[in-house]
Amino acid sequence: MADKLRSESDSTLFTLDQARSDLMEVDASIRACLTWDYGERDNRIWRLYQKNKNSQWNADTDINWDYDVRFGAPLTDEFSAGMATFVVDHESPVPKERLNEFRWQYQAWMVSQFLHGEQGALVTTARLVETVPDMESKVYAASQVADEARHVEAYARYIDEKLGESYPINPGLKALLRDLLAESEWDIVYLGMQVVVEGLALAATRLAGSGFGDPIITSITKMIARDEARHVGFGSVALAGLYDGMTSAELDQREKFLLEAIHLMSRRFLLKEVWERMDLDVEKGIRFARTDPMMFGYRQLLFQQVIHLLRQLGLLTPKLRDLFLSENLARPEAFRSAA
DSSP: OHHHHHHHHGGGSOOHHHHGGGOOOOOOOOOOOOOSOOOOSOSHHHHHHHHHHHTOOOTTTSSOTTSOOOTTSOOOHHHHTTSSGGGGSTTOSSOGGGHHHHHHHHHHHHHHHHHHHHHHHHHHHHHHHHHOSSHHHHHHHHHHHHHHHHHHHHHHHHIIIIIOOOOOOOHHHHHHHHHHHHOOOHHHHHIIIIIIIHHHHHHHHHHHTTTSSSHHHHHHHHHHHHHHHHHHHHHHHHHTTGGGGOOHHHHHHHHHHHHHHHHHHHHGGGOHHHHHHTTOOHHHHHHHHHHOHHHHHHHHHHHHHHHHHHHHHTOOOHHHHHHHHHTTSSOGGGGGGGO
């Protein structure tokens, strides 16, 4: 009887071999850390933790899922005015008659990348629970893990039930997540996730909240943006003052990591996957994304938050400033106050 039940259920059981094509596996050597000092419970991280508890929301009940989203349907003036306006330019690789199609593909690409980034945040923040040395940070990171699980739930449900269209993870984001999961230094995980990825996510969700094509995803991104603001604050507070006492070799290691992370994230916004899926001229599309004033203006808005955080932490080095400028991620005036 047991053998019969087992054979009947084998097709539904999770096995690593069945799932391997959908997995990214990363070997890592980390140092788990437990502390018997349970903290004063009267500092900025603990107050962020209290705020996090009071700001929880439920993707099932706090989002109205009733709106009928029909992927590819003509967008009304109400929901198309702010969507992907950069492709209206006469140099755009998108023909005018395919503008509506592009807007839907762009939305599917953007939400897919949000979803992949949220899973990355889920796993790397769980790693912080193990590796950070103080109890306050462990407790806050654990509460952030719950936030990230909710974000994954909401974006995945939206894609599955409403869009029915998704994109694989962008290679730049995938490479950065692989680096973070293989990293043994807990503060570098902070820099990659809480400063770079979450800093970009905060700006992107705030911009997307007014630029997507239906009220469901607009509501999701606005609620997630409030969570992201706390997550960025957590990284800023947790790392404050940490780099003041580091050696030049240790700081060089952090600078090298940040240079690579920012380069990878800058390439994330060239929309290569969208140009390919729509069977448009990929080289022309990438060139357009690199040079169009609205496109690099958008990237500059996204990276403002990252620049601000690095300045706060004392990590905005000349090499990083040069990288931001050379990749059109910032204008020279963004660094004048840091001179």
